Amino acid sequence: MKDLAASAAKASPPVGANVWLWLAGHDINWWVAAATIFYIGLQSFYLIRNKGRKGAAE
Structure with a gap:
């Protein structure tokens, strides 16, 4: 697990620069x-999760 963390730490500056x-x-x-x-998408997720009800107070 330490190897993975070390690899991620070494790769973060170039990855961050590319993202920027x-x-x-x-x-x-x-x-x-x-x-x-x-x-x-957020509105769709909310409506799907609440089974189409717009208001939370029911």
């Missing part, structure tokens, strides 16, 4: 689209 470059390469329209898809 990927995030910085997208414009605001991409972020708005991603946030909208996430919000719709």
